[in-house]
Amino acid sequence: MELLEERIRRDGIVKEGNILKVDSFLNHQMDVELFTQMGKEFKRLFGDRPINKILTIEASGIGIAVITAQEFHVPVVFAKKAKSVNLEGEMYMTKIESFTHKRSYDVIVAKKFLSSEDHVLIIDDFLANGCAVNGLIDLIQSAGASVEGVGIAIEKGFQPGGQLIRDKGIDVESLAIIESMDARSGEIVFRKS
């Protein structure tokens, strides 16, 4: 998606350790006009699927998921990082490794919000090693629901997550795929679509 690639080139900051900071428009401050265009693009890419629900994970996936849900006219469910003992009722649970925070945590969705009737589009802001998306796929499959696709804002194409999920036969569409990036020069090369 040209608009997103341009924005990453303009406002993204490449740091040592394969870190791309896009906190000025994607995951701390959020450019909602850009999100609206991204939502329309996800609708174009997945609009022929029988999607009745969007699943994301707190916190930074929620904004994009909600705007995309407006295009699909479906509700969003966000998986929660379990930190509270205030979890009554039955939950689907999975474990996710965090690359950024260097730890693993339990992630939950209430069973009443995912069922075998559901056709789910996963939306998230980043795909790198695929830990978060794989966790969401696990939650959906625990419910016997169908994964209709995975829509990602920025994929780090030089990390294995995207390929691993595509190899499962799941349709992954990333609006910008970074082929390589260089912390010294700041250069970012995108995969040709």
Place this chain on the structure above:
Amino acid sequence: MELLEERIRRDGIVKEGNILKVDSFLNHQMDVELFTQMGKEFKRLFGDRPINKILTIEASGIGIAVITAQEFHVPVVFAKKAKSVNLEGEMYMTKIESFTHKRSYDVIVAKKFLSSEDHVLIIDDFLANGCAVNGLIDLIQSAGASVEGVGIAIEKGFQPGGQLIRDKGIDVESLAIIESMDARSGEIVFRKS
């Protein structure tokens, strides 16, 4: 807001300990069509203010904030619960007590996303004791920015937060204010607007 009150009556569940569960449409599963109507109502209520930014706090405020931002054509910044050591650069920080999780945590916003030029609308899903909103006000004031108002989906009118913030001269508009609720009968009484 009649539509929200009706939805709370229909799908909200009152539990012992002044707990109102609205996770089927507000803060776990999110009814985005309802959020769109709520965003329009916030625009009606605050549309005459010179708002150039919306501030919320992760995670459950983000969905409503982003949809509301579409109406105002402004970006959203969400305050983050600090759990990572990966916090480079300068941050505004405040401490928030959590009623639900019975602990306090540090909440941060990068300084580059709040300045003395900003006129900020705070958006959140719940207002009860006011800890989260007071923390957000503190962050805004640390930046020398202006609080233009506070927009809340559901206020627990029998808890002190709303009154405390209004007593500071801040305009708080809650789309539904619960006067009382009863866990045994399930009855919910709304404040007349």
